[in-house]
Amino acid sequence: MIKSSVEKLSDVIGFEIGTSDDVSQSNLLNGFCRGLNNSILQKSDLDMQLCYIAEKLDKNAENLLINLSEFIKIKNK
Known part of the structure; x- marks a missing residue:
């Protein structure tokens, strides 16, 4: 590629x-x-791509995204 x-x-x-x-x-x-x-128009393909991305994240990225996700959940309550 x-x-x-x-x-x-x-x-x-x-x-x-x-x-x-x-x-x-x-x-x-x-x-x-x-x-x-x-x-990526198919949900199953998007889910697979997200899985591939998650496998390649380092701990800093994982922790930050988990924390960001928590703030998004709080904001949307």
């Missing part, structure tokens, strides 16, 4: 946005989620 320049820089871009403000961070997550939802 030929990787685009953005794919090659995804870790660096993620780190830079991670040190940015909440607006940039939420824009990154919103864009990522929009791209995933628009490119």
Whole structure:
């Protein structure tokens, strides 16, 4: 697979946005989620992709996403 320049820089871009403000961070997550939802139309395929992503996360990413998920649950009550 030929990787685009953005794919090659995804870790660096993620780190830079991670040190940015909440607006940039939420824009990154919103864009990522929009791209995933628009490119994978079958729920079973999306579930499989999420499984693949989860398998490759490091502990820092796992913990942050778990905590973010908890805040989302509280916000939506």
